[in-house]
Amino acid sequence: MTTETLLRARDLAIRFGGVAAVQGVSLSLSDGELRCIIGPNGAGKSTLFNLLAGSLKPDHGTIEFGGRSIVGLAVHEFARVGIARKFQVPSLFTSLTVRENLSVASRVREGAMNREARIERTLVDLELEDCVNVLAGELPHGQKQWLEIGMALMSRPRLLLLDEPTAGMGPEETQKTARLLLGLASSLTIVVIEHDMYFVRALASPTLVLHQGQIIAEGNFADIERNDLVRDVYLGRQ
Amino acid sequence: MTSVDQSLPRRTAWPKGWLVLSAGLLVLVLLYPTWTDPYSLTVLRDAMIFALFAVSLDYMWGKSGVLSFGHAAFFGIGAYAMPIIGPMVPTANAALVALLAGVAVAGIVAFVVGYFLIFGGVRGPYFTIVTLALCLVAQHIAIGWSEMTGGDAGLIGAPPFGIEMFGLSYLILDSVEQYYLVTAILTATLCVLWLACGGHYGRVLAAIQDNEVRARTLGYNTSGYLLVVFVISCMLAAVAGALYAVVSGYVAPDSVGLLLSTQVVVWVAVGGRGTLLGPVIGAFLAIRLQQVVSSIDFRLWPLVVGAFFVAMVFLFPDGVLPLVRRWMARAWGRLVPSSGAR
Numbered sequence: 117m118t119t120e121t122l123l124r125a126r127d128l129a130i131r132f133g134g135v136a137a138v139q140g141v142s143l144s145l146s147d148g149e150l151r152c153i154i155g156p157n158g159a160g161k162s163t164l165f166n167l168l169a170g171s172l173k174p175d176h177g178t179i180e181f182g183g184r185s186i187v188g189l190a191v192h193e194f195a196r197v198g199i200a201r202k203f204q205v206p207s208l209f210t211s212l213t214v215r216e217n218l219s220v221a222s223r224v225r226e227g228a229m230n231r232e233a234r235i236e237r238t239l240v241d242l243e244l245e246d247c248v249n250v251l252a253g254e255l256p257h258g259q260k261q262w263l264e265i266g267m268a269l270m271s272r273p274r275l276l277l278l279d280e281p282t283a284g285m286g287p288e289e290t291q292k293t294a295r296l297l298l299g300l301a302s303s304l305t306i307v308v309i310e311h312d313m314y315f316v317r318a319l320a321s322p323t324l325v326l327h328q329g330q331i332i333a334e335g336n337f338a339d340i341e342r343n344d345l346v347r348d349v350y351l352g353r354q
Numbered sequence: 355m356t357s358v359d360q361s362l363p364r365r366t367a368w369p370k371g372w373l374v375l376s377a378g379l380l381v382l383v384l385l386y387p388t389w390t391d392p393y394s395l396t397v398l399r400d401a402m403i404f405a406l407f408a409v410s411l412d413y414m415w416g417k418s419g420v421l422s423f424g425h426a427a428f429f430g431i432g433a434y435a436m437p438i439i440g441p442m443v444p445t446a447n448a449a450l451v452a453l454l455a456g457v458a459v460a461g462i463v464a465f466v467v468g469y470f471l472i473f474g475g476v477r478g479p480y481f482t483i484v485t486l487a488l489c490l491v492a493q494h495i496a497i498g499w500s501e502m503t504g505g506d507a508g509l510i511g512a513p514p515f516g517i518e519m520f521g522l523s524y525l526i527l528d529s530v531e532q533y534y535l536v537t538a539i540l541t542a543t544l545c546v547l548w549l550a551c552g553g554h555y556g557r558v559l560a561a562i563q564d565n566e567v568r569a570r571t572l573g574y575n576t577s578g579y580l581l582v583v584f585v586i587s588c589m590l591a592a593v594a595g596a597l598y599a600v601v602s603g604y605v606a607p608d609s610v611g612l613l614l615s616t617q618v619v620v621w622v623a624v625g626g627r628g629t630l631l632g633p634v635i636g637a638f639l640a641i642r643l644q645q646v647v648s649s650i651d652f653r654l655w656p657l658v659v660g661a662f663f664v665a666m667v668f669l670f671p672d673g674v675l676p677l678v679r680r681w682m683a684r685a686w687g688r689l690v691p692s693s694g695a696r
Contacts, residue, residue, distance in 0.1 A: 169571065195573035207571075209564040212557065219554065220561045223573040271572055 122147050122305050123275060128167055128177035137163040138174075139329045145275065150301040152316050152337070153309045155326035156350045161309045162204060164326065165277050168307075169201045170194030181275070195223075200273030204280050204309075206260035210253025214244055214263055217252050221267035238266045241296070257284040265296070276306045282315050294318040313351070325350065372682065376631070383537055387530045396601075399533040401641045403597045406540045408621040408633035409547065410590035415619075416628030417551055418583045419563030421482045423615050424489035425591050428464060430496060430610025432456040432592030434503060436512035436599035446516035446523035453515075453596045460592035461585050468584040473577045477566070489615045496607040508606030512599040532601050539597065540634070543590060547630055559583065613656075620663045626673030635674055 123145040130138050138160045145151060153161050166172040168179065170191045179187050181197055189197070209217050218235045226234075239245040242262040247255065252263060261281055268276055281297070282290040294315055297306055301321075310316050316323060316337055323340045325333040327350065333343045340346055387395055407429055415421045435456025440448045471484055496503045503509060515535060516525035526535055551559065562569045562576045570576050599605045608614065617640065625636025643662060647655040670677050 171571075190575070191567075191570045192573050192575045195571055201571050203568075207565060207568045209561040209568065211564050212560055216557050216560075220557050220569070221572050267572065 198274035200268035221270035407594035414587035424485035426614035427492035428588040428591040429595035432595030440513040446518035448513035464588035626675030632675030
């Protein structure tokens with residue numbers, strides 16, 4: 117099966133004062149690919165997401181999405197080309213209900229009937245159908261995470277960037293999230309930043325390791341776990 | 355999966371009776387001229403003009419979270435356009451032409467100022483401070499450019515509203531007709547804004563108010579949304595100013611002053627920010643209070659109005675209307691889940 121390259125980033129770099137947050141990072145994502153990014157705190161994972169989602173403009177490097185350069189576009193234009201994002205800390209519209217959050221997230225032009233049908237489907241998929249009229253700010257943490265994933269899905273993305281989607285979740289919720297992402301991966305490209313190695317192992321997908329703003333390893337998670345450098349700087353020897 | 359806690363706060367719909375109450379209120383307003391005296395009628399007419407002004411601010415501050423402290427500048431543009439441009443048009447359409455010109459000027463000024471502020475990323479208190487400065491500049495122009503504005507003395511000569519077509523003309527000179535004109539404009543404005551903000555557009559504005567960064571990452575050009583709201587809001591303020599100039603027959607620098615800008619913020623806050631109808635109630639309450647206090651001693655009212663505002667903020671921070679809404683919901687026991695916007 118041939119897969120097309122959806123996103124190609126070359127030699128990305130950004131500095132904050134004297135700190136090189138990301139330096140010389142290149143990555144290529146294919147349609148329908150699930151990729152994990154791991155690394156210690158401060159490795160530059162979220163900064164890389166900020167570059168890919170347009171929240172930051174790289175000092176150096178190029179990003180092509182669907183064959184088109186997207187560096188320099190406004191944040192909302194990144195979303196419009198098909199890049200959706202879930203933040204590290206749940207970022208919801210707290211004064212709106214669950215349903216309203218999903219409705220706002222559905223920016224794409226579609227009839228009210230279609231929108232409502234997609235909202236209903238998303239509510240069922242994320243098991244949020246019992247709290248459609250609950251204010252998003254009042255949801256338990258795990259459900260906030262799912263709602264934010266649901267909002268990202270409502271925007272019909274081609275690339276979904278998930279920053280620590282299981283942070284604060286229990287084992288059962290984490291497993292459910294893994295199943296959800298594996299189910300979605302066939303239809304869209306997903307990049308996940310995670311610290312939970314059980315979750316990353318469950319995804320069993322190509323993994324990229326960042327350290328001090330640079331890629332230090334890339335490959336299957338099984339190989340990554342055996343990589344001496346990765347074990348030294350992040351995973352540990354146990 | 356964790357079950358949903360049924361005690362979590364949920365959005366409740368406005369009780370159905372609320373619509374009935376609003377309709378009843380409108381009928382009372384429409385019948386008011388049949389039993390009241392001319393003075394009381396003009397008082398209510400003027401209060402409705404200020405209510406329209408308050409609604410214009412609520413559309414911006416209440417619905418999108420952007421507070422302007424210079425809204426009187428746009429009220430003043432609309433007001434000054436009437437005696438300046440109106441006399442240049444020698445037909446019964448003079449007021450209409452002047453109104454459209456004033457609203458257009460207000461829209462252009464709002465667009466230019468708003469574009470640089472909003473697309474420049476100016477938000478929150480910084481936006482409020484810059485608009486405050488805009489108000490001061492407008493007041494200086496109103497006082498200093500005396501050849502055009504009459505300076506401190508102000509201007510008279512705003513033409514009455516009317517229409518002239520196919521050789522036929524009709525002028526609205528009677529205070530009852532003016533009252534109905536103002537009522538119609540206020541009601542139409544409330545209905546249009548209520549319908550617009552009740553659907554997806556209203557939810558997007560609420561989302562921008564809540565978390566602008568998130569709204570942007572979902573693909574919304576939030577600065578564009580805010581600019582449109584700012585321009586429309588300022589144009590509505592100009593309509594209120596134009597109506598005020600016509601019915602009062604006089605425009606002074608106070609019409610663009612800081613005091614009026616402050617008062618309109620108080621009306622919106624007292625009535626209930628983001629409720630559209632609340633600012634109408636807030637304007638009525640504040641103007642009525644002003645009259646009562648002024649009848650005792652005219653120097654007292656700024657002090658009393660200030661104390662009233664502080665007391666309201668402490669006692670009812672959400673304003674009068676949300677309080678009434680909670681009472682009604684509790685009394686009628688209709689806690690119906692809603693999917694509508696605020």
